[in-house]
Amino acid sequence: MNPIIRRELLEVLRTRRAVALQLGLALGCALLVLLRWPTGEVADLSGARSMQVLRVFGYGLLAGILLLVPAFPATSLVREKMKGTLALLLNSPMRPWSIYAGKLGGALGFTAVLLTMTLPAAAACYALGGTGGEGGIGALYAVLGIATLQLTTLALLVSSRAQSTDGALRATYALVLVLCVVTLAPHALLRGKTGPLVESASWLRCLSPVPAVMEVLGQGDVGSHGISAGSGVFLRYLFLAAIFSVICAAVTVAGLNHKLFDRARSAGVMTEDRSEAGQFFRRVLFLFFFDPQRRSGSTSAWVNPVMVKEFRSRRFGRSHWTMRLLAASAILSLGLSYIALTGALGWGIEVVGGALVLFQVALLILFAPSLAAGLVSAERESGTWQLLMMTPLSPGTILRGKLLSVAWPLLLLLCATLPGYIVMMTIKPELIHQVRRVVICLGLTAVFAVLLSAAVSTLFRSTAAATTASYLSLLAVCGGPLLVWLGREAPFGHPTVEAVLTIDPVAAALQASATPGFARYELLPANWWIIGSACVALLVILAVRTWQLYRPE
Amino acid sequence: MPSGQPVVETKELTKQYGRFVALDRLTMSVERGQILGFVGPNGAGKTTTIKILVGLARPTSGSARVAGADCVREARKLKRLVGYMPDTFGSYDNMRVGEYLDFFGAAFGIRRKQRARRIDEVLETAGASTYHDLYVEALSHGMKQRVAIARTLLHDPEVLSLDEPANGLDPQARIEMRLLLLDLAERGKTLLVTSHVLPELARICQRVAIITRGKLRAFGTLEEITRQLHPLRPMEILLTNADRIDRVVEVVKKYVEPGAEISPAPAEAVVRFRTAKREEELAGLLTALVAAGVGVTQFREVATDLEEAFMTVARSSESDEQEGELARNASEAEPARSASEGPISPTRQRGGLR
Numbered sequence: 001m002n003p004i005i006r007r008e009l010l011e012v013l014r015t016r017r018a019v020a021l022q023l024g025l026a027l028g029c030a031l032l033v034l035l036r037w038p039t040g041e042v043a044d045l046s047g048a049r050s051m052q053v054l055r056v057f058g059y060g061l062l063a064g065i066l067l068l069v070p071a072f073p074a075t076s077l078v079r080e081k082m083k084g085t086l087a088l089l090l091n092s093p094m095r096p097w098s099i100y101a102g103k104l105g106g107a108l109g110f111t112a113v114l115l116t117m118t119l120p121a122a123a124a125c126y127a128l129g130g131t132g133g134e135g136g137i138g139a140l141y142a143v144l145g146i147a148t149l150q151l152t153t154l155a156l157l158v159s160s161r162a163q164s165t166d167g168a169l170r171a172t173y174a175l176v177l178v179l180c181v182v183t184l185a186p187h188a189l190l191r192g193k194t195g196p197l198v199e200s201a202s203w204l205r206c207l208s209p210v211p212a213v214m215e216v217l218g219q220g221d222v223g224s225h226g227i228s229a230g231s232g233v234f235l236r237y238l239f240l241a242a243i244f245s246v247i248c249a250a251v252t253v254a255g256l257n258h259k260l261f262d263r264a265r266s267a268g269v270m271t272e273d274r275s276e277a278g279q280f281f282r283r284v285l286f287l288f289f290f291d292p293q294r295r296s297g298s299t300s301a302w303v304n305p306v307m308v309k310e311f312r313s314r315r316f317g318r319s320h321w322t323m324r325l326l327a328a329s330a331i332l333s334l335g336l337s338y339i340a341l342t343g344a345l346g347w348g349i350e351v352v353g354g355a356l357v358l359f360q361v362a363l364l365i366l367f368a369p370s371l372a373a374g375l376v377s378a379e380r381e382s383g384t385w386q387l388l389m390m391t392p393l394s395p396g397t398i399l400r401g402k403l404l405s406v407a408w409p410l411l412l413l414l415c416a417t418l419p420g421y422i423v424m425m426t427i428k429p430e431l432i433h434q435v436r437r438v439v440i441c442l443g444l445t446a447v448f449a450v451l452l453s454a455a456v457s458t459l460f461r462s463t464a465a466a467t468t469a470s471y472l473s474l475l476a477v478c479g480g481p482l483l484v485w486l487g488r489e490a491p492f493g494h495p496t497v498e499a500v501l502t503i504d505p506v507a508a509a510l511q512a513s514a515t516p517g518f519a520r521y522e523l524l525p526a527n528w529w530i531i532g533s534a535c536v537a538l539l540v541i542l543a544v545r546t547w548q549l550y551r552p553e
Numbered sequence: 554m555p556s557g558q559p560v561v562e563t564k565e566l567t568k569q570y571g572r573f574v575a576l577d578r579l580t581m582s583v584e585r586g587q588i589l590g591f592v593g594p595n596g597a598g599k600t601t602t603i604k605i606l607v608g609l610a611r612p613t614s615g616s617a618r619v620a621g622a623d624c625v626r627e628a629r630k631l632k633r634l635v636g637y638m639p640d641t642f643g644s645y646d647n648m649r650v651g652e653y654l655d656f657f658g659a660a661f662g663i664r665r666k667q668r669a670r671r672i673d674e675v676l677e678t679a680g681a682s683t684y685h686d687l688y689v690e691a692l693s694h695g696m697k698q699r700v701a702i703a704r705t706l707l708h709d710p711e712v713l714s715l716d717e718p719a720n721g722l723d724p725q726a727r728i729e730m731r732l733l734l735l736d737l738a739e740r741g742k743t744l745l746v747t748s749h750v751l752p753e754l755a756r757i758c759q760r761v762a763i764i765t766r767g768k769l770r771a772f773g774t775l776e777e778i779t780r781q782l783h784p785l786r787p788m789e790i791l792l793t794n795a796d797r798i799d800r801v802v803e804v805v806k807k808y809v810e811p812g813a814e815i816s817p818a819p820a821e822a823v824v825r826f827r828t829a830k831r832e833e834e835l836a837g838l839l840t841a842l843v844a845a846g847v848g849v850t851q852f853r854e855v856a857t858d859l860e861e862a863f864m865t866v867a868r869s870s871e872s873d874e875q876e877g878e879l880a881r882n883a884s885e886a887e888p889a890r891s892a893s894e895g896p897i898s899p900t901r902q903r904g905g906l907r
Contacts, residue, residue: 164646270686295686298655298665305659312652313645383641386609387704390637391660392629552628553610 004089004102008076009109018110022117029121032057050128055217057125058140059486061118062147062213065111066180067475069148071468073107073155074172077252078162079464087261096256100156100249107152115144139216139234147209150241151176153248160252160260165464166378170370173471177366180208203236207244212237270295306393306401307408314371314405322409326416332359333420353431353438354515356420360442361506363413365478368449369470371406376457376546377466385549395550399543406450414442434513437524441509444531448505449474451538458545478506485517494520502526560585560712560743561606566615568601568767575601577767578615583745583760585711588738590758591747592863598767599747600640603714606745607637620711620743633661636705640716642697644689650676650700651685654707661708671707678736679703680729695726702733713737714745719753731757755859763863765870775859782865785813785827787855788835793848795819801847808838825855 012018033053080086089099122137155172162168186201205211211233271282271293282291299308333356379385388398421435453470460466481504488497498521501507508527510518559582568576576598583589591599604610606619608628617624620634645653651672658668676682681699684692692700698718705713718734719727727750734757738744748754754761755775763771763778771778790801798817801824805815808830815826828835839852 273686296649296652296655298668299659301659301665305656308659309645309648309656312656313648382643382645383639384643384645386637386639387643387657388660389609390607390632390635391657392632392662393660552608553604 002098002102002105003094004099005105005109008102008106012106012110013113022114025114026117026120029057029118030124032060033121033124050125051218053128054122054125054137054140055219056483056486057118057121058213058217059483061115061140061144062209063479063483065144065147065151066176066209067472067479069107069111069151070155070172070176071169071472072110073103073152074159074162074168075165075464076103076107077156077159077256078165078168081260082165090256090258090260097253099256100253103156104152104249107156108148111148111152112145115141115148136216140213143209143212143216143234143237146238146241146245149245150179150209150248153245153252154179157248157252160255165462166370166374166467169464169467169471174366177362180210181362183208184210203240206233206236206240209237209241269293304397304401304404306388306398307404308401310375310402310405322412325409326412329363329413329416330419333417334423338423351516353421353424353434353513354510354518356417356424357438357442357506357509357513357515360414360417361445361478361509363417364410364442364446364449365471365474367413368406368410368446369453369467369474371409372450372453373457373467373470374463375402375406375454376549377460378457378463380461380549381463389550389552395546398550399546403450403454406454410446410450414446437512438509440528441505441512441524444528444535445478445505445509447535448477448531448538451535451542452477455538455542455545458542458549478504480504481507488517498522503530505531558585559583560587561589561617561619561745563602563606563617564615566602566605566617567613568598568605568610569613574767576605576612579764579767579769581762581769581772583743585743586738586741587759588734588744588746588757590754590761590859591745591764592751592754592761592859593747593764594867597764599764600716601767602764603637603716603745603747606712607635607714608632609637633708634711636708636710636713638701638705638713638715638718640720642701644697646690648689649686650681650689650692653689653700654704657704658707663708672703675703675706676700678706679733694721695723698722698726698730699733706737710742712743712745716747717749718746719748719750727753751859751863761859761862763866765867768870770866770870771862775862778862782862783827785810785829788826788828789851789853789855790824790842790849791851791853792822792824793850795822797845797847798822798824800845801842804841804845804847805838808834808841 035053077086080089090096094102122141126137154175155168158172158175159168162171184205187198187205190198190201215233271279271291272295274282282293286292286294296312299305376385379388418439421438425431425435452473453466456470456473457466460469481500484492484500485497485507488494492500501511501518501521502523504523505527507518507521508523508531511521511523561581561583563579563581566576566579567574579598579602581589591602593599601610605612605617605624608624608631611625619631622630622634624631645656648656654672654675655668658671659665663671672685673682676685679699679702681696681703684696684700687696689697689700702715702718705715715734719730722730731753734744734746738757746754746758758775760773761771761775761778762769771781773781790805792798792801798819802815802817805824805826809815809826809828810830813827815824817824830838835852839849842849842852
């Protein structure tokens with residue numbers, strides 16, 4: 001047996017955490033089926049009840065795979081690289097493909113075990129009847145299996161190129177978002193048109209497992225209208241995902257060699273030390289202030305030094321990256337507004353508002369943990385926390401500086417997306433009240449996301465673990481209730497869905513923007529109170545933990 | 554603080570983690586401008602002591618003062634008086650050396666105008682002037698150690714606590730580090746240095762503290778420790794040839810203390826022995842040997858180095874621990890008898906050893 005599989009699969013399976021995860025998953029699935037198991041004397045011959053269960057079950061599994069599967073392989077190779085054990089492996093008689101097979105097998109094996117634990121619940125759905133045929137359980141598992149392979153190979157590719165575990169996690173989750181959601185956008189935007197571009201967009205969306213799962217569960221396609229949804233997505237997805245996985249694997253294996261450790265150190269040449277022509281070129285290219293090679297000045301006495309340090313030590317915190325991000329956000333926001341203005345797609349202003357909200361929330365969910373999850377854990381991991389403790393800075397100053405370093409970029413990011421709302425209000429001035437409510441929701445979401453990630457950061461010594469835990473917690477709060485919303489007609493009733501959505505800041509923002517599907521729920525101001533209270537509780541946890549960590553041993 | 558007064562002073566310093574005693578009643582003092590070498594095996598309590606002295610850990614009992622500040626009650630004041638260099642560098646990604654030091658300078662409240670000048674000064678002192686624009690993570694281990702020294706000096710502390718500063722350095726970098734530490738001591742800084750590289754430490758330290766299993770086993774100058782460990786001086790007589798080695802042993806026996814250890818080594822034409830005799834008496838021995846017609850090429854005292862002293866202390870403390878363990882087992886097995894005979898001391902107190 002491949003020694004890496006033995007180490008990374010069998011030893012993981014022997015841990016108590018793995019056993020608990022398997023049992024928890026099996027119990028959760030069993031509970032879901034029990035909820036809809038027929039109790040009366042009249043049987044549901046149409047199979048509608050079992051399909052309702054299968055949908056929640058299927059989307060739940062898909063969400064679990066999208067959120068959990070990338071975390072393990074994303075840190076797998078980069079961690080070995082940082083610890084130096086990858087060099088030992090490459091120096092052993094094992095070939096690169098054998099090392100890769102071990103890593104891939106380990107990650108896939110564990111997911112396969114977890115998926116197997118859900119089979120009894122799937123069998124119960126089958127026993128209820130009505131889940132056979134084209135949208136059957138077998139097809140669902142086929143999509144989930146290939147999605148696992150696709151995400152694992154993608155995460156391993158990122159891991160082989162990354163320089164840090166938390167960087168690998170951030171990049172992997174960003175790519176998962178692009179692969180699963182962004183690939184759907186061109187097809188949605190070009191709906192109703194014909195031509196080669198539309199055909200390309202139609203194939204592009206098949207890279208995402210979401211339309212395939214929707215088709216398998218008999219729900220058409222993302223944003224589809226009636227019977228106009230395309231078919232054959234399932235087979236296209238299997239084909240494209242398999243090719244995608246093979247390409248990712250080939251690129252990763254090709255890169256598993258000594259060159260990973262054969263990199264020159266940066267000479268650190270500053271713009272001021274370049275020739276006059278070189279200086280001129282860089283100053284024009286980076287507009288002087290945003291030149292990353294410009295010699296930075298001393299930290300002013302008026303600003304928090306920890307905040308400045310955080311900005312300077314982040315790759316994306318540097319001004320040139322921040323400006324690029326802001327520009328991209330503003331352009332996208334205005335683009336969405338332009339779509340609403342021209343009405344080219346026949347979308348209402350509410351749908352565009354919903355899209356804007358989702359776009360902003362996606363940015364928040366992506367960036368808040370990536371910025372805040374390492375605030376304390378990274379310091380503890382690198383040993384700089386005790387250096388901070390040796391300075392006269394109080395824990396309050398440290399905490400304030402760290403939170404400000406996350407708050408500013410997120411605030412700028414939110415502001416960069418606001419022009420879209422301004423355009424919407426120009427078109428429809430009566431929307432001002434609605435926009436105000438949406439902005440409050442988004443502001444609270446941002447605060448909640450930052451505080452949650454920062455609080456999680458104080459609980460872990462490893463940044464990779466803190467980043468994963470932050471993403472999972474945030475997605476559980478923001479995305480979990482939406483799974484219940486998917487089953488809003490059945491199996492869940494209106495009061496249940498409304499109660500669950502009340503804790504979700506994303507649902508509240510969507511309701512505030514009167515997005516179709518959310519407008520009929522009354523989530524505000526209850527949601528503001530819940531999220532506000534949660535923010536206060538998280539701030540207390542953060543402050544207490546920081547103080548605890550700052551105390552001498 | 555006037556010269557001659559202790560800058561670092563600990564009294565009965567004890568640190569316990571649950572039932573584990575990491576530091577057991579440590580008492581010592583170091584004067585201004587001295588370099589104290591902390592020697593001990595891994596897990597001996599060196600880093601725990603340093604952490605208490607810089608305010609990163611609190612003692613379970615006892616007291617410690619550094620440059621007049623109480624390490625427990627005046628932790629905030631202590632931070633400005635002490636510079637601490639841990640055994641890990643502690644780097645931030647994507648930062649240049651200048652920015653890295655600027656952050657710590659700002660954290661210590663050094664004014665903006667003075668900070669740039671101060672950064673240049675400490676980099677110059679640490680021999681790292683050319684590193685200013687380099688990325689911290691791109692530095693080699695030796696370069697990082699220099700930057701760490703510069704960071705430690707940034708706020709001009711009175712006392713520097715350096716945890717393994719020579720760890721992982723190549724021979725040249727090690728020599729440069731040694732010269733740097735001596736230079737800092739000459740500037741009036743008091744240095745507490747832990748190291749496993751004992752010959753290096755022996756060359757720079759005015760005082761040495763040997764600590765094992767949380768207990769201070771020996772403390773003082775290397776000469777004092779050696780004398781404490783070996784009251785009998787090791788001597789060596791090198792002969793022109795081994796023909797008359799038995800005669801030499803006979804003459805030496807008359808001069809040294811009865812029962813003293815005398816080891817002839819015919820293969821090397823050397824006679825080794827230990828004695829407490831003074832120089833004048835030993836001069837008499839040499840005269841007697843020459844008068845007996847023995848060809849003596851060298852008559853000398855063998856210098857004991859720090860490594861030997863450390864090994865002697867380590868072995869002694871290990872055997873003490875074993876004896877203590879046996880005694881504890883015996884007392885547990887026969888509580889009634891132990892009670893009647895009185896307590897058994899867990900450690901054997903020897904002359905010279907603490």
